[in-house]
Amino acid sequence: MEAKLVNDAGNDISAYDVQGELCIRGPLVIPGYFENPTANAEAFKNGWFHTGDIAYCASNSKKWYIVDRKKELIKVRGFQVAPPELEAALLGHPQIIDAAVIGVYPRGIVGGEVPRGYVVRRPGPEGAKLTAEEVKSYLAVRLAKYKALDGGVVFIDAIPKTASGKILKRDLRDRARQEMSSKI
Structure with a gap:
């Protein structure tokens, strides 16, 4: 071999x-x-x-x-970004209980693909206060600039997963396409 x-x-x-x-x-x-x-x-x-x-x-x-x-890798301006690295960083936030990251191709952003985060807030009043800007700021001090969630932060009730717990990235990519096409 x-x-x-x-x-x-x-x-x-x-x-x-x-x-x-x-x-x-x-x-x-x-x-x-x-x-x-x-x-x-x-x-x-x-x-x-x-x-x-x-x-x-x-x-x-x-x-x-x-x-x-x-x-699974996201290519951002020539750099390869591994979604699990961003997901792990997001899960370090005290008000985030689950997260998934995919690559998206938004209009108006040069360089092709950018990371988009799907985040599940911790239940309760503190979790409800969490904003997309706070999430981006939290990552900005922990990761390289090209790993920023320039594709946005979307708050959802639950990350779609298989019965064994694997994130269904395909479902999130389909959702992102619908979200982005509805903004046209």
């Missing part, structure tokens, strides 16, 4: 501690998706299966670590 990392342009990454998409090949890798040429064209390139996982090889241990999914 062979493994390698590639950057967004498809170039090999040979340095340690640099993140890239994990690609594998070998006798145990499936030869392709059954009767799905589109999926095969996206996943298989030059004999390598592109997993969609973001990984790196640690210089100190020479072990591989999978840290994220490529499709």
Whole structure:
């Protein structure tokens, strides 16, 4: 079995501690998706299966670590932003009990995609006072500027999740498209 990392342009990454998409090949890798040429064209390139996982090889241990999914990353002005990092920061706020972050493409913002936060306030009078500006300010002192919630903060009653607790980002992306199209 062979493994390698590639950057967004498809170039090999040979340095340690640099993140890239994990690609594998070998006798145990499936030869392709059954009767799905589109999926095969996206996943298989030059004999390598592109997993969609973001990984790196640690210089100190020479072990591989999978840290994220490529499709989950938000690309902000050339930077890659991992939604779980922003979600963890949001959950550190005492008046936030749940949060999810997705990438959106709002009109009038140069640079493409920006993060949008969906936040569930803590029940009670203190939670009800929490504003979008307070949430943005809270993150501004904890994260890099390009990780700001420039796509907005939306307060909701509950984050949509699967029975196992995984956030349904697809549902949030659909909701964001509807919210943004209604503002036109």
